Amino acid sequence: MDEKTAELRDIFIDTTGSDTVTESQEEARGSLTETGGQTDVRVAEIVGTMREKYTFVSGLDDDDLHTVVERFYEDESDADIATAVGVDEDTVFDARMDLHLVRETDRDAPVDLDELRRLLVEETSIEERAAALGTDETVVSHYSEIVEADLESTRANDRFRDEFEELFTDSALTNRMASDAREDGLREATEDLETDVSF
Known part of the structure; x- marks a missing residue:
């Protein structure tokens, strides 16, 4: 292992916390709730608490409400959320109001x-x-x-809004920072790397 390769390996370990490439590749990407089961569980708890406290008018089940919350924080429109859930936009609007998710x-x-x-x-x-x-x-x-x-x-002192926001914005920020750190570190390590490949 030459000096540049060793430097690249060290940066990879520092930025990913792992020396196994396949472990990082196996992690799901794109959905905020896929950062771990804890987010899923906490969203279910919040939705359950709200359902007990308030009268929900949307008629959506907890899984669909979870989708509404997740996609709301991914800045999707009501039309896009409606397509994902398989309902009309009015139902998504009602669901957002049930969950205090006002734009x-x-x-x-x-x-x-x-x-x-x-x-x-x-x-x-x-x-x-x-x-x-x-x-x-x-x-x-x-x-x-x-x-x-x-x-x-x-x-409710914006309790539920704040909890949703904390869950999803923290997840988004963590994913973005980890991704940026990996890209910056790998870019820096490979800037001056010359590749000599013989076929």
């Missing part, structure tokens, strides 16, 4: 959300909300779900 774009509303929040807290009917906001009941119903999800989350 910033969800809050881009044609109505005053602060006023809608006040009306919801006062337990007004959907007809009264629509009249007060000067819009139709379909719009009010849609944005009421968003406001209710935010209200539920706030009352």
Whole structure:
């Protein structure tokens, strides 16, 4: 083993924590939950706790809700998530609201959300909300779900949102950092390496 090869091997071990190439290759890639069973278990626990505490309207089972959470943190659209789960976009939207997974774009509303929040807290009917906001009941119903999800989350001190975010953003960051470290280390080691291959 020449000096460059030894240096490359040392960097590989430092960055991967292993001297076995096949071990790294066998690890699944692409899905955040495949970083280990602990994430899967914790997501199931969080979903179970939320199901006990709140009334879920989406009708999805826990496995499908797990998929919704995972793909939400992979920045997939409701349309893409719907295709993956095999349901329509409205069901995915309901599932996200069940799980307090509100996007910033969800809050881009044609109505005053602060006023809608006040009306919801006062337990007004959907007809009264629509009249007060000067819009139709379909719009009010849609944005009421968003406001209710935010209200539920706030009352829970954003506990469930924070736990999901911690699980999935940490997993994503770990995967990205490990990948970057391997690429940087291997690139540095091979920059000046001359390959002499004879066929």
